Amino acid sequence: MSKKATATSKKTTGAAAAESPADAPVNRNLSKVERIELFRTMVRIRRFEERSLRAYQGKKIGGFMHPYIGQEAVAVGCCSLMMENDHVITAYRDHGHAIAVGMGLNEQMAEMYGKATGCSKGKGGSMHFFAPDRNFWGGHGIVGGQIPLGIGLAYGLKYLGRKGAAMAFMGDGAVNQGAVHESYNLAALWQLPVIFVIENNGYSMGTSQSRSSAGELAKRAEGYNMAWDTCDGHDLYTVRAMMDKYLKLAREQSKPAVIEIRCYRYRGHSVADPDNTYRTKAEIEEYRRTKDPIQTFQQQLIAAKILTEAEAEEIDQAARAEAEAAAEFAEASPFPTTDDIQKDVYWETDNPAERKSQGRLFFN
Amino acid sequence: MPAITYREAIRHALAEELERDKNVVVLGEEVGQFNGSYKVTEGLLAKFGPDRIVDTPISEAGFIGMGVGASMLGVRPVMELMFWSFYSVAFDQILNNAANVRYMSGGLINCPIVIRGPANGGTNVGATHSHTPENVLANHPGVKVVVPATPYDAKGLLKSAIRDNDPVMFLENTILYGNKGEVPGEEYLIPLGSADVKREGTDLTIVTYGRSVLHSLAAADVLQKEHNLSVEVVDLRSIRPLDIDTVLKSVAKTHRVLIVEEQKPFASVGTQLTYMIQREAFDELDAPIHRVTTVDAPAIYSPPVEIEQLPNPGRVLKAALEILN
Ligand SMILES: Cc1ncc(C[n+]2csc(CCOP(=O)(O)OP(=O)(O)O)c2C)c(N)n1
Numbered sequence: 001m002s003k004k005a006t007a008t009s010k011k012t013t014g015a016a017a018a019e020s021p022a023d024a025p026v027n028r029n030l031s032k033v034e035r036i037e038l039f040r041t042m043v044r045i046r047r048f049e050e051r052s053l054r055a056y057q058g059k060k061i062g063g064f065m066h067p068y069i070g071q072e073a074v075a076v077g078c079c080s081l082m083m084e085n086d087h088v089i090t091a092y093r094d095h096g097h098a099i100a101v102g103m104g105l106n107e108q109m110a111e112m113y114g115k116a117t118g119c120s121k122g123k124g125g126s127m128h129f130f131a132p133d134r135n136f137w138g139g140h141g142i143v144g145g146q147i148p149l150g151i152g153l154a155y156g157l158k159y160l161g162r163k164g165a166a167m168a169f170m171g172d173g174a175v176n177q178g179a180v181h182e183s184y185n186l187a188a189l190w191q192l193p194v195i196f197v198i199e200n201n202g203y204s205m206g207t208s209q210s211r212s213s214a215g216e217l218a219k220r221a222e223g224y225n226m227a228w229d230t231c232d233g234h235d236l237y238t239v240r241a242m243m244d245k246y247l248k249l250a251r252e253q254s255k256p257a258v259i260e261i262r263c264y265r266y267r268g269h270s271v272a273d274p275d276n277t278y279r280t281k282a283e284i285e286e287y288r289r290t291k292d293p294i295q296t297f298q299q300q301l302i303a304a305k306i307l308t309e310a311e312a313e314e315i316d317q318a319a320r321a322e323a324e325a326a327a328e329f330a331e332a333s334p335f336p337t338t339d340d341i342q343k344d345v346y347w348e349t350d351n352p353a354e355r356k357s358q359g360r361l362f363f364n
Numbered sequence: 365m366p367a368i369t370y371r372e373a374i375r376h377a378l379a380e381e382l383e384r385d386k387n388v389v390v391l392g393e394e395v396g397q398f399n400g401s402y403k404v405t406e407g408l409l410a411k412f413g414p415d416r417i418v419d420t421p422i423s424e425a426g427f428i429g430m431g432v433g434a435s436m437l438g439v440r441p442v443m444e445l446m447f448w449s450f451y452s453v454a455f456d457q458i459l460n461n462a463a464n465v466r467y468m469s470g471g472l473i474n475c476p477i478v479i480r481g482p483a484n485g486g487t488n489v490g491a492t493h494s495h496t497p498e499n500v501l502a503n504h505p506g507v508k509v510v511v512p513a514t515p516y517d518a519k520g521l522l523k524s525a526i527r528d529n530d531p532v533m534f535l536e537n538t539i540l541y542g543n544k545g546e547v548p549g550e551e552y553l554i555p556l557g558s559a560d561v562k563r564e565g566t567d568l569t570i571v572t573y574g575r576s577v578l579h580s581l582a583a584a585d586v587l588q589k590e591h592n593l594s595v596e597v598v599d600l601r602s603i604r605p606l607d608i609d610t611v612l613k614s615v616a617k618t619h620r621v622l623i624v625e626e627q628k629p630f631a632s633v634g635t636q637l638t639y640m641i642q643r644e645a646f647d648e649l650d651a652p653i654h655r656v657t658t659v660d661a662p663a664i665y666s667p668p669v670e671i672e673q674l675p676n677p678g679r680v681l682k683a684a685l686e687i688l689n
């Protein structure tokens with residue numbers, strides 16, 4: 001299977017391999033409270049998404065919805081390392097990143113319900129969450145289309161003289177888009193502080209990696225003289241140890257990198273995918289049983305006596321309750337009105353007192 | 365007032381805005397060391413240095429998207445497309461990202477980016493290099509579209525475009541780059557969305573923009589001298605926002621309309637204008653609206669025939685006489 005193929009990939013740097021990821025300084029220095037918060041964030045993502053799926057089945061949510069369930073350690077691991085000037089952009093499978101950067105569940109659920117209280121006032125939907133105040137720049141529906149924007153964030157940081165890094169997330173299918181390769185070249189050519197994070201969940205919709213990509217995914221960075229690495233994405237500590245190293249290189253030396261993180265999604269590609277054509281139930285079960293990122297981290301915390309089963313259960317109950325409350329909030333919220341359709345199109349028409357242009361901007 | 369070229373007018377606008385705001389940065393293929401494919405950016409690298417004037421690889425999707433991303437952070441990139449025709453490879457970045465990000469974020473984000481470059485036929489470069497996408501661009505709420513015809517307009521409009529907080533598509537014309545016109549020495553701005561009556565008249569309104577303004581003015585001269593007909597020429601200057609009021613005022617005066625545009629006819633800018641004029645000034649019209657467009661085919665290479673495929677003074681004259689007789 002494709003996942004096995006990448007497991008043997010040659011790494012440009014072998015340094016982190018010696019010590020256990022949990023012992024890497026970035027993890028070793030975590031307080032108990034911080035560890036529990038990381039766990040809580042993963043649990044909140046999962047319970048939020050499960051609640052969203054139920055809402056979808058109940059016809060409260062329209063369109064597409066791409067569950068992140070199974071991949072939680074990737075977004076939480078990466079985003080937990082964000083500093084003041086670090087930025088994140090991703091594709092349509094964006095709920096995990098949104099929660100990981102600190103967006104509230106209410107505004108996300110309300111967005112999916114198409115309500116005016118949603119993070120985008122009901123104008124974006126599941127695939128298009130944004131929170132610029134949390135350095136989260138979407139939520140993008142076109143496969144690979146967000147990657148040029150991601151290098152733009154990095155270019156902006158560099159141009160404005162801010163010490164930070166951009167993380168541009170994409171899937172294993174997105175790596176085959178031309179815009180991604182153009183972005184690799186620009187990032188390497190201009191040494192932009194960007195980490196391209198490939199969340200390799202093994203499939204682009206119903207097409208396995210081996211049926212869509214020639215060669216190793218992250219290794220393509222070599223063609224651009226860019227650092228690359230791969231790691232397991234089921235273990236939160238591993239993700240953090242890997243990303244910490246490259247984020248520092250980006251922030252401090254403005255070095256780009258391509259990091260492939262192996263993960264797995266348990267649900268269909270989207271709510272529209274019955275998930276019965278391209279993989280076996282046994283494969284999914286095997287991942288759930290042996291590699292689940294939440295279970296893995298929970299066991300680590302329990303073994304380290306940071307968490308008890310009872311506390312884990314409490315966190316889980318609280319996350320379920322929070323997701324439920326978000327659904328209630330969304331349900332109770334008003335829809336936008338037809339008058340809202342033409343708001344938020346132009347900065348100028350939203351700020352009429354400062355409008356400088358004349359003439360008609362809308363044509364009804 | 366000194367007379368300068370259209371090319372110089374754009375260059376002066378860029379230089380003044382680069383000087384005024386350190387967040388303004390010019391990026392594109394050959395804009396720096398090579399001094400610009402059409403020499404628009406000549407000398408800017410020497411003056412502003414490589415951080416402000418950036419030569420990009422031939423990666424329109426990559427670098428235009430990068431500019432859009434940087435604009436979300438408050439950089440004000442002015443991106444040069446060597447030809448607007450190449451927008452097709454960056455279509456997703458321009459019309460999915462720049463145009464939609466504000467909307468999809470519920471107004472949380474804006475993209476103060478300018479994308480500029482020439483968009484015209486008439487230079488015998490064939491179908492791939494002769495696109496005039498102002499109608500396609502203007503079809504996307506979220507972007508603004510500007511097409512200047514004269515040095516004066518080009519400078520004043522570009523300065524406004526760079527200061528605008530929305531994405532502005534600025535369409536120039538390689539054939540106009542060498543044209544001279546008077547431009548004041550002191551600073552001025554022209555607001556986007558203000559049409560300009562380039563010639564006053566009473567018998568016919570020609571609504572036009574870009575290089576077609578010059579063809580229309582030439583035809584209007586002949587109509588006056590040889591046919592004693594008085595033609596008003598309204599230069600839109602900006603397609604979106606659109607100054608329809610100036611158009612309607614002229615229609616109320618002349619009661620006859622000819623649209624002249626370097627556009628394929630199907631769903632062109634003129635199509636939209638025609639709809640609006642009949643909808644808002646039906647009773648003012650004494651004749652059906654006519655138009656002169658690009659003859660409906662991909663741009664032909666053959667030099668003498670390409671002249672006839674595009675609007676030109678002869679075709680404008682003929683169409684005007686059809687309406688007026
Ligand atoms: C340009 C484009 N082509 C196709 C699609 C439809 N589509 C949406 S997601 C997807 C699969 C992408 O897979 P991958 O990059 O691995 O990300 P994942 O969904 O696994 O997170 C496809 C084909 C799209 N949204 N955009």
Ligand SMILES: [Mg+2]
Nearest residue numbers: 171172203204
């Ligand atoms: Mg995938």
